[in-house]
Amino acid sequence: MARVSLPTAVSLQRTVAVARKELLHILRDPMTLFFSLFIPIMEMFMLGYAIDTNVRHVRTVVLDQAKTQQSRILLESFVNSEDFRIVREVQTPWELSQAIVAGEARVGIQVPEDYSRRLDANQTAQILVLVDGTESSIAAAAVNISNAIALRESLKQLMAQRLSETLPVEARPRILFNPDTRSANFFIPGLLVVMCQMMAVMLTANAIVREKENGTLEQLFMTPVRAGELMLGKLAPYLVLTFVEFCVITFLMRTAFQVPIHGRFLTLSLIMLPFVLTMLGLGLYISTRASTRDASMQMSMGTVIPSIFLSGYVFPIDSMPPFFYFVAHFVPTTWMIDAARGVILRGAGWAELQTHALVLWGMACGVLLASMLKFRKRLT
Amino acid sequence: MSSPAQAANGEPVINVRDAVIRFGPVVAVDGVSLHVRRGEVFGLLGPNGSGKTTLIRGLCGLVELTQGTVRVLGYDVQRDAERIRANIGYMSQKFSLYEDLTSQENLDFYTGIYGLTVQQGRDRQAQLIEQTGLAPYLDRRAGRLSGGWKQRLALACALLHEPQLVFLDEPTAGIDPVARRDLWDLLFRLAALGITLFVTTHYMDEAERCARVGYIYLGKLLAQGTPAELKHLPGVNIPGTRWLEIFCTDSAELLERLRARPGVRQATIFGQSVHALVDADRSNAALGLEGLEVRQGEPTLEDVFVTLSRAQQKE
The missing domain is CATH 3.40.1710.10 (abc type-2 transporter like domain)
Structure with a gap:
């Protein structure tokens, strides 16, 4: 007789089996691992040293x-x-x-x-x-x-x-938090967020499409594994990888670029969690929609543009026209960049970041739910 | 409605009634009814694109039925697809394991997916590795295995949870004849253990080995039965005709000649001989066959399928 128990709730064993397999894929493909860790760091050095918005000379x-x-x-x-x-x-x-x-x-x-x-x-x-x-x-x-x-x-x-020596009125501007107005201090916290976002989206955008292309998804659909288990199992290793990337970039930001962290690293990591989950969820959503890896790459590149231009990463959202100012608040990156700058440059803590945390958790739940609903164990 | 327990006794393992699967305007499966009994090796034949793979996917609930009912292992596929999946094995047409993982890692993954305990998994893997002879290839990446070994690995993965029913979609496509025979030997050993096998194939010799065969053409199941039953179908053995098996040295030339003759309805080459369906009132002499060795033949399965397909095309 079959020893298989009937599928009931989400099984930890099946989820772990998927996560373990996904980890093996990552380890078996050192080029992807290398590029997904190395490229962002290279970009960071390029942007960190080249960009200076202070107008001089x-x-x-x-x-x-x-x-x-x-x-x-x-x-x-x-x-x-x-x-x-x-x-x-x-x-x-x-x-x-x-x-x-x-x-x-x-x-x-x-x-x-x-x-x-x-x-x-x-x-x-x-x-x-x-x-x-x-x-x-x-x-x-x-x-x-x-x-x-x-x-x-x-x-x-x-x-x-x-013949007067003193001026009647004098403004004495004092710049808080970034007294030298170093561009690196402004850019690198944003860069940290954008890099983690790109990594999370790109890695997971491939996760299901790859199995579609190789036909392995069809085989999986014939087993009792549930859609939720498959998604959780696939998210876990990429969540870990993105956090490794996050730690590396934060470390470089502190050492190589001398950006001081005024707040607590733990606070930053905790607020990063719902953001990374949102981005992993977005990648999975793309992966369930796209039928080829090329298509999923295009779609994930499409998510990068608004998160660079509408998030306040380069251009302050306060100077946007009302419509785009409004739209910018629906971009998760906007909230995360503001939170990252808050923690790193202004030393913000939980009290100041409650709204950010709430919004980002809301977005994470929304996106993950949407991709789970989209992902059915059916072929079309 | 019958419960799974009853299925173990009387009900066919697979019971399909008037199944229709439509993708937009395309009718991939068109009113198929068939049944497969416990422990049977059922062969589904048909040309490429005739709906074989879609039918299998429909039987596992992987594509939705547009109409009709499908019961597998006593469960309704529309309601209990997950229960069905927990008790079936599936081997797809294309090798669909992870090529960057080793054989052992693939086995371990499916052991976890099927929810086997550590002890169960170890025992079952050992058993299957022995049955398939995979032992020397366990540390090799699946992508580097030859076609035959890939199929054995895929079969081992599909059997880990001791399914009562296994679907094999063209298991022998593209593998060498020796590996093909070995795989069939393995399949018959499984059938002897009471496992029901549902196999699709192109090969007529494989069809001949099946207990029962179905022939699907353009989404319609044109016939089903034992190979012997199919060869005696009225549509194939038209009254007033007879099948001949003609041996000669130049079968290509003979074929040309026969096809030009009136009274010859069909002619095909089989190695050293030509198979022909001729009008019964024509003598061998009238067909120009003097001096050749002519035997009264019976249609081969290929003859059956060609005849059925032509009749269907005319409709």
Whole structure:
């Protein structure tokens, strides 16, 4: 007689059998293992060292038609700010604009001939600042900084006339949490989240499609294994692998990139759990929908775009139009990046992260449930 | 309705009534009725794309029936597919074990999936490894086994839970003749233990070895019965015709000649001989067969299936 007991509840034995087999697949395929761990780390070094959103040393050409002491002081104040770097002095307005068109400089400063005369006559002396608008962050910074310099020069003039030593109003901005405004501190916590997301989605997106392609899924469907057991068993090893990746990236972030972790690592790990589950669930959902590995790869790449551009990873969500600001709140990455920056940079703890945890657990449950419902032991 | 306990006595192990499986506009299985008795080796024949694999999948609840009823091991496939799956073995057409895992790891995986205890698993594996002779290949990755050994491994995995019924979808496709014979020997040993086997095949010699055979063509089951019964079907032995077996040196030339003659309904080459269905009122001489060794033949299974397919095509 058959010794097999009838399928009842979720069987731990069957789930473990699936997880063990899945782990063997991972170990038997060292290339995939290597690339899924190594590529994110390489990307981290590339992005971590290359990206600097702080605008410094903007290439500038100057046309000094006044050639007075005052005009030289003005231009020096541009250079001294470290925001501008004068690459060339030109002789004609045409050369000035040509240097910008050619990309030689981003900013052109023209001090007119009557600059000093007008200053001395208590008239408004105008300087022309040409800004290349093609790179919006540089343009914005250049406009702000040149306004600030002009304002400071004006104040100096006014104070000299009023013979006053102190300014009536002074703003003293103090930057909290990232006092040097290092870009790495801003980017790497986000990068950590995006890398773990990509790994979790890509690995699981293959998990079921691979069995579809090889025909092994059909064989499995003929056994008493349940859809839920199959999914849990497949999730477990990838959950572990993603957490290994998470630890490696966090370690590198702390050591190689010197990003201080102000909060607790445990807090970060715990909030990471529902996020990784959401992404593993998303990968599984893709895997149940796609019929080939190529299709599943395309679909998982499709999930990367919104999580990079709508999550606040690169562009702050606060400056998005209302519609996208609204949409961004449905992207799990948005919540996780905010939480990661909170823990790492601001030292946030559970009290501050309750909403994040709640939202991410909600998303994890939703996605996992959806993929389980989608995954039936039926061939189509 | 009969319970599984009754199934052990009277009810056929597989009982299909008017099964229809449709995928959108395509009718893959078209009103099939068949039954398979306990301990029987049932062979399902039919050309590629005729619905063999779909029918098996339907019997295991892997695809949904559009119409009709299917009872397997006394359970209704629509309601109790999981109970059926717990008690059947299945070996698919394509090798569908994990090629990157060793034979032993594949066996261990299915041992876990079928919920065998450690002791049960060890005993059962030892038994199957002995029956299939897999012992020297246990540490080899399944992907590196030859076709015949892959099939043995797949069979061992499908038998771990001691199923009462095993489905084998073209188990011998693409393996060498020696491995083919060995596999069939193994299958008959299983049948002798009371296991029911449902086998699909292309090979006529394999069909001849089955206790009962069904022939499926374009989704319709055209005939079922023992090979002997099929050879005496009225549709195959049309009144006023006779089957001849003609031996000659140049069978290709003879075939050409016969097919051109009036009164010859069918002619096929079988090695050194030509099989022909001719009108009974034509003498051998009238067919131009003087001087050749002519025997009164009976249709082979291939003749039966060709005749049935042609009749179906005409409809």
